[in-house]
Amino acid sequence: MTIALPLTLHTFAHSSASWRVRIGLHLKGLAWTTTPVSLLDGSHKSAAYSDLNPNQRVPALVLGDGTVLTQSMAILAFLDEMLPAPALLPADPVERARCRAFASVITEDIFPVQNLGVRQKLGAEFGADTDRQAQWCADWIVRGFAGLERETARRDWASGRFLFGESPTLADICLVPQMRNAVRYQVDLTPFPLLVAARDHAMEHPAFAETAPETQPA
Ligand SMILES: N[C@@H](CCC(=O)N[C@@H](CS)C(=O)NCC(=O)O)C(=O)O
Structure with missing residues (x-):
C-alpha cells in the first residue's frame, strides 16, 4: 500500500499542531500543497472546512484519493507506518x-x-x-x-x-x-x-x- 498523492495540507502557519505535520511530511520526503485555514478569521469554523474536519481544527491532510486525515499525532503515525524510514520513533x-x-x-x-x-x-x-x-x-x-x-x-x-x-x-x-x-x-x-x-x-x-x-x- 502506498500513500495516494498528491497531498494537500490544510494548515495555519502559526499553528503548532500544523507545524508538527509539516515537519513529518518533510522528513518523509513528501511534497504537499498548502491550503491556508486562518484561525484569525474563524475559517476553521466555516461550513466548508467543517465538512472536511468536523472537529474544526487544523491540521487536516487530504490524500490524493480524497481520504481526509486529522489530528497531528495520528497523521504522523500514519506517515511512519506507510513510510518507515526515517523512523519517527527510536527502535528500542x-x-x-x-x-x-x-x-x-x-x-x-x-x-x-x-x-x-x-x-x-x-x-x-x-x-x-x-x-x-x-x-x-x-x-x-x-x-x-x-x-x-x-x-x-x-x-x-x-x-x-x-x-x-x-x-x-x-x-x-x-x-x-x-x-x-x-x-x-x-x-x-x-x-x-x-x-x-x-x-x-x-x-x-x-x-x-x-x-x-x-x-x-x-
Ligand atoms: N490535537 C489536535 C489539536 C489541533 C488543534 O487544536 N489545532 C489548533 C491550532 S494549533 C486549532 O485548530 N485550534 C482551533 C481552536 O482552538 O478553536 C492535533 O494535534 O491536531
Whole structure:
C-alpha cells in the first residue's frame, strides 16, 4: 500500500499542531500543497472546512484519493507506518515509550490548555485580557517544560543530538513548535537549557527550518 498523492495540507502557519505535520511530511520526503485555514478569521469554523474536519481544527491532510486525515499525532503515525524510514520513533521499546511520553507532555498536557478556543473562552467568559491569557499559557508551559527538562537531564542527554538519538523523533517534532509558543508567551527559557539546546539543534535540520511558520504562505 502506498500513500495516494498528491497531498494537500490544510494548515495555519502559526499553528503548532500544523507545524508538527509539516515537519513529518518533510522528513518523509513528501511534497504537499498548502491550503491556508486562518484561525484569525474563524475559517476553521466555516461550513466548508467543517465538512472536511468536523472537529474544526487544523491540521487536516487530504490524500490524493480524497481520504481526509486529522489530528497531528495520528497523521504522523500514519506517515511512519506507510513510510518507515526515517523512523519517527527510536527502535528500542523502552526508548519508544519514553519518546512518546515526552511528546505527550506537550500534545496532551501543555498544548490543549493554551489552545485558541481555551484562550477565547478565558477572555469571553472569565474576563481575562490578552496579558492574563498569555500568563495562563506561560504558566502551563513552564510547568510542562520543567518536567521535560528534568527528564532530559536524567537521561544524560548531550546537546548536539536530537532528543532521542541521531535523527529526529516525535519528541523533537513536538518540542520545536511548542518552544515557539513559549517564546510567543514570553516564557523565560533560562531554566530550560537542555530544551533550548535541543530546539536549536533541531532547527539546523531542513525539515524544521524549511517548514517554520515564517516560511509559510499564511
Ligand atoms: N490535537 C489536535 C489539536 C489541533 C488543534 O487544536 N489545532 C489548533 C491550532 S494549533 C486549532 O485548530 N485550534 C482551533 C481552536 O482552538 O478553536 C492535533 O494535534 O491536531
